[in-house]
Amino acid sequence: MRDGPYFCGIDAAMDVVGGKWKALILWELHNSGIRRFGELRRGLPGVSEKVLIQQLRELEQDGIVYRQVYAEVPPRVEYSLTDHGRALNDALGPLGEWGSQRIERIGAERIPHHSG
Amino acid sequence: MRDGPYFCGIDAAMDVVGGKWKALILWELHNSGIRRFGELRRGLPGVSEKVLIQQLRELEQDGIVYRQVYAEVPPRVEYSLTDHGRALNDALGPLGEWGSQRIERIGAERIPHHSG
Numbered sequence: 001m002r003d004g005p006y007f008c009g010i011d012a013a014m015d016v017v018g019g020k021w022k023a024l025i026l027w028e029l030h031n032s033g034i035r036r037f038g039e040l041r042r043g044l045p046g047v048s049e050k051v052l053i054q055q056l057r058e059l060e061q062d063g064i065v066y067r068q069v070y071a072e073v074p075p076r077v078e079y080s081l082t083d084h085g086r087a088l089n090d091a092l093g094p095l096g097e098w099g100s101q102r103i104e105r106i107g108a109e110r111i112p113h114h115s116g
Numbered sequence: 117m118r119d120g121p122y123f124c125g126i127d128a129a130m131d132v133v134g135g136k137w138k139a140l141i142l143w144e145l146h147n148s149g150i151r152r153f154g155e156l157r158r159g160l161p162g163v164s165e166k167v168l169i170q171q172l173r174e175l176e177q178d179g180i181v182y183r184q185v186y187a188e189v190p191p192r193v194e195y196s197l198t199d200h201g202r203a204l205n206d207a208l209g210p211l212g213e214w215g216s217q218r219i220e221r222i223g224a225e226r227i228p229h230h231s232g
Contacts, residue, residue, distance in 0.1 A: 003222055003224050004219065004222075004224030004225050004226070005224060005225035005226060005227045006215070006219055006224055006225070006226060006227060007140055007160075007226070007227050008140070008143060008212060008215070008216070008226075009211070009212035009213060009214065009215030009216030009217075009218070009219065010139040010140065010143060010208055010211060010212040010215055011136065011139070011140060011215065012215035012216070012218050012219045012224060013211045013212065013214050013215030013218065014134070014136060014139055014211075014215075015136075016215075016218070017211075018130070018134050018136070020127070020130060020131075020134070023126040023127070023130055024123055024124070024126065024127060027124060027126060044123075084218075087214060088211075088214055090210070091210040091211045091213065091214035092126055092210075092211060093210070094206070094207040094208075094209070094210055095125070095126060095129045095130075095133075095204075095207045095208060095211060096124060096125035096126040096129065097125060097207065098125065098129050098203060098204055098207035099122070099124070099125030099126055099127065099128035099129030099130075099132075100124070100125030100128070101125075102125070102128050102129065102132065102200075103120065103122055103125065103128045106119055106120075108119050108120030108121060108122055108128060109120050109121035109122070110120070110121060110122060110123070110124075111121045111122060111123045
């Protein structure tokens with residue numbers, strides 16, 4: 001768990017959500033509600049299995065992502081957002097809006113998103 | 117300049133502001149208006165000169181920070197936020213609020229902030 005010390009709230013939030021994939025994982029779980037590992041990975045083209053496992057583990061340790069394991073054979077594992085994760089995703093809204101305007105402004109390419 | 121391709125607005129925004137020091141640089145410039153290099157560095161205890169130079173250069177290239185050089189001996193260099201930088205700082209507000217609540221929740225230590 002990342003636990004400071006911190007200069008300010010931004011610092012603490014970035015410690016949890018900083019890095020390319022974490023905000024995208026939040027967004028994916030926010031949109032889909034519940035995701036199995038393979039579904040999450042297909043929704044994030046370019047992420048490696050190792051990196052996604054690590055990012056999910058950190059988000060779970062930080063209380064952002066809830067990991068539910070079902071005692072089946074093979075075991076089924078599902079990921080979803082906790083209340084804190086949902087609040088964090090909401091707090092990222094204005095930043096996403098700013099970023100969308102930036103994409104327009106600089107004419108950046110958008111990666112087609114295959115969710116579901 | 118970081119210019120994608122991107123999955124979404126969060127992705128693009130994180131590309132600009134991700135990493136520990138950039139959000140803090142924004143916050144520092146937002147609070148102070150204009151800062152010389154040495155002032156910025158003193159406001160961010162722990163950042164190395166090399167890293168701060170690199171981060172400021174990237175923020176300048178991304179159109180977030182404005183760098184004004186005065187033809188004095190020795191040259192005076194001042195940093196401030198552009199309009200896009202101010203908008204980005206505003207967009208970080210809710211995230212900072214979430215982070216402050218997290219600091220309270222986990223009982224993290226706060227670094228005393230010597231600005232000015």
